[in-house]
Amino acid sequence: MHNSPRNFKHNAHQALQDNTIRSNFRGAMDFLRNKRRAAFPDREDFEQLSAQGAAIKQRCLQKLPQLLEQLEQQCHSNGIQVHWAETAQQANQIVQQLITDRGGRSAVKGKSMVTEEIGLTDHLNQFGIDCIESDMGEYIVQLAKEIPSHIIMPAIHKNAEQIGHLFADKIPNVNYTTDVDRLINTGREQLRQHFYGADVGISGVNFAIAETGTLCLVENEGNGRMTTTVPNLHIAVTGIEKVVEFLADIPPLLKLLTRSATGQAITTYVNMITRPRQDDERDGPKEVHLVLLDNGRSQAFADDELRKTLQCIRCGACMNYCPVYTRIGGHAYGTVYPGPIGQIFTPHQLGLEQTKDLPTASSLCGACEEVCPVKIPIPKLLQRLRVESNKPSLRVKTENSDRTEPVVMHGEGSARRRLEALLWRVWAGICSRPALYRTTSWAVTRGRQLIPNWKNGWTQSRTLPKPASKPLHERLKNRIHS
């Protein structure tokens, strides 16, 4: 597997050959689909709640710049310091500088996709800072020197046997077992040492509340609480789209998030952090920092349709229900966020040129949109990204520089093929001129015996469909209408 969306087709091909991957994912997706189904027994209830969720996220995005400033102000008055980062590089530098300035050497990280997105662990390692993943799934993935294959269940691509072997190989004095309780206990013992000794805890954020300056974290294991409670320094990193306006927005979003993700009515812990340790308090980090990351989000924000991408609350339901993700697994995408949400989100981070195979890797079946708790029209957005990929590149000059800027997004027009564009023009010409259409239809049906049996993608698993001997419109030509 190559960690780049440029290798998508190759990766997908490899994954499809791997029966272990196929069965691990099928089993896991069946499990998660059943859990979600049980959590939303009533379609009407889901429609109502998801309409509410979508409305909240849309309202918050409508006010995004104001809410970000309000969040900063509230955090500031609570004693949480806020930093802004336009790029992954800037965010990494901010975090590393905060740790280095305080002489920190070891970090423990709660599960966070945004720190995966910016490649924080590698960056910190380069500066001599150890960074241990503390979520069980993330820990397993880090131990195997891999990346998460699912945004909620990072190690979903591995079965217990594979994890048993991994622990026995990588952790001293651990014997091979497939007993999940024993494996988890091994992880617990290993990671407790890190919670105990870490200089800094790094986390993501599920919801940042502008009204109160509160960081809301949702989890089951307790590693997130450990990370944000035990070390003296807590650094939270989050995308700018995670800000919500009111504390009262949290209950419906939380309900949608946990039910959609794992079918739980609520997670074991909901952790709401508003201040660092106060003078009279006895534990908790003495400093809390929040890093707000753009990294392509403002590009999606600028377009009324593409902005809907930012409604996402990262539940992972779209991948659980995706027939493509189920077949190829998360790693094949070569992106941090796999599956449908990754296909519509990653092009804004990496540009369409790097990600041109992602918008097309969908049958547009709509299963993702059907389960999305905040009603993101994912198929419509994939289709829109196809338009952006294929359109003729028209770069415009910006007001104050000679540099040209893309009209909608970086890499637009990069998948355009002249021949393909020409073929579609010819096709449109045929389909909008009945005489031409009928001639083509006549030629295809009469020449049906002459169509060669091409060997191509289609025929690897199907025979080529054969045109009829005479099309319907000819058979109906002599019908008399009133």
Add this chain to the structure above:
Amino acid sequence: MNSAKQNILARLNRTPLSAKHAFARTAQSPAEPSTEFMTEQFVQALESNHAEVIITVRSALTQVLGALFIEKKISTLLTSERTRHMLPTAEAPQYSEFPESIEIFKQALFNKIDASITTSQGAIAETGSIILWPDSVEPRSMSLVPPVHLVLVEQKSLFPDFQSAIQRQAWSQAMPTNAILVSGPSKTADIQQTLAYGAHGPHALVVLLLTG
């Protein structure tokens, strides 16, 4: 990194936003369910999340706890001035309290304590969640690090759902340093979707629901 802030906000502000999405603030609560209904819902949700619930009256609490300590083989218990007076004195475990800071207590906290007992700020019936507002008396790590967490919940502090708890306790007027909802023992399904308890936090959560 002030320029990063200006650049991001400038990009966001460049986009003209229509006001058509002026949604009303979300706030609605259905009719108040009865205490019996809420209690049943609360207990059921917690038990299905692998927590233990013991319903008791305050006057029997000391006795209940004594039995619980024996059953759970608790020999060291982390307590506080809020709970100390309720605890049995005979055949009791060794009680300790959180000193002035975690820095001087970490070693014992991580290695020597079998269980902790805390109070709570309230509870949520719908999801079987305990509301904790850790403070200087009952710090955050008390309910997190020891393998067993015992928590006292007053039946009269049950709210139907999270939204009503936030509203009636006016959270947004004065958010605590840290607010936590706990809905069971720590757990994970990260290995082959198999549930295992005691991932990083307590592997047992015992809720003492005080009636009357």
Add this chain to the structure above:
Amino acid sequence: MQTAIKHYPSKPKKVYLYATCLVDNFAPQSGLDAIALLEREGIEIIYPQGQTCCGQPAYNSGYAEQAQQVAIHQIAQFPQPWPIVVLSGSCGGMLRKHYPTLLPDSPEVAAFSERIYEFSEFLVHVLKIKLEDNGHPERVALHTSCAGRREMGIREPGVQLLHQLNNVMLVEQAYESECCGFGGSFSVKHADISSAMLEDKTRHLREADIDLYVSADWGCMLNLNGAFEHQQQTLRGIHLASYLLQRTQAEPEPIDNA
């Protein structure tokens, strides 16, 4: 997504038939059978000779401009205010759901899209058809296309129609709602993934131990039947229109699928 609740008119005298380019060129018998069935119900069928493709292939491939050109042409072929019966859930979804977004400035698009009815939806909700089964006992599965299911909501009408057939046992295949892997250009651009989905879908249909499967979409059926042929399996699907006609004729005749 299916959003607004569709209001169904009472039974009309006349309807347009939009057969789709796949039925026209690959499965004309489905069109003839649909006409026979509708005429039997006393409906006059108008087949505009100028109809071509709905434009979905270009639309889904990211060539919106070309899709627009074709959409404008289609709308012009159906000038009278009669209902338009479409022999595909997927093309129906294009005409009803996507034309309005594709042509936001067109004054007639909304009225056009409101007149779109997928075939099985029309039979159940507009004609309220009553079927009498004259066929032999058979085990049958229903395959609903993704757009048919999610944009047009036609799984339920399909089930309802098959349930009216007394001798037909409707069997639900495993992963019934999962995509067959066609997806237009997806099946060419990502042939490996498409094939994997198709192999699973055909296996689930085979494992359902059915005599045949029925679908209201030739897109999926060209995909699935082509795969069964490739696998040298005898299982095939036929269009719902043909199946309903065949089962309800006084003397069942063999159906020509060509």
